[in-house]
């Protein structure tokens with residue numbers, strides 16, 4: 001394996017702003033990619049509190065950082081401090097990648113296209129014309145569900161424990177005016193509407209934090225009895241790699257897609273935005289898989 005290039009006066013610095021940030025796997029993955037590409041970049045974590053976000057963004061300019069990733073809880077707030085936001089990131093209300101273009105800071109969203117590419121390339125799933133059920137209506141849900149609508153999904157159900165949040169998100173989705181049927185649902189296993197949406201669906205996508213380490217021993221958010229073999233079950237939770245939901249899906253004979261794929265693809269797209277070069281995706285996937293395997 002190639003080592004990271006020596007740090008010199010011309011090394012370009014990138015990294016991630018998050019709170020918390022201590023568990024991030026991005027530095028490991030991104031530095032390995034930069035080393036394999038033999039590019040003079042170093043990727044570091046920065047712990048940024050919400051009240052310090054404006055100062056942290058100002059530091060991107062002041063320190064001439066090449067760019068940064070932005071993770072929870074800053075993805076919705078950071079746009080206000082940038083010079084430009086791509087139309088997709090504006091639509092999604094979420095920026096996870098900033099490029100410093102000679103002092104002009106441009107915000108992108110690579111999470112949603114990263115998820116789409118993971119679906120297409122790792123699970124051979126094309127959303128156009130399909131019926132999808134999303135679990136969750138938090139900040140992570142909106143970019144993914146909008147990306148699926150833009151990719152031509154025919155029917156979208158958003159099921160959330162707090163129904164009002166699902167209803168509010170579905171109102172926003174309907175306002176896009178895309179030709180798809182959109183319905184909010186209670187995330188309630190006793191609800192006939194929820195059961196029938198899952199029974200008809202082509203894919204079930206968990207965007208809640210249920211099942212995430214250290215709650216990984218909790219029962220699956222949707223048990224195997226609800227799932228059927230023609231369903232693709234995706235989890236954006238990636239620690240552990242095989243969540244209790246994915247285990248239930250395997251038990252039910254479903255195809256599954258683990259969350260680390262989205263993490264690798266969004267990171268690869270960020271590197272492409274910063275460097276203009278395609279990073280070694282398989283190396284990034286393998287790096288994450290090895291790092292996650294210990295949980």
Ligand code: ATR
Pocket residue numbers: 072135136137138139140141160161162165187207208209210221
């Ligand atoms: P984020 O912005 O990271 O998505 P969030 O806004 O707190 O975080 O949303 C987390 C999502 O996971 C929500 O949809 C939440 O449901 P509620 O809106 O009812 O709070 C969902 N969630 C978290 N833990 C859950 C659990 N154990 N069961 C069901 N849903 C859960």
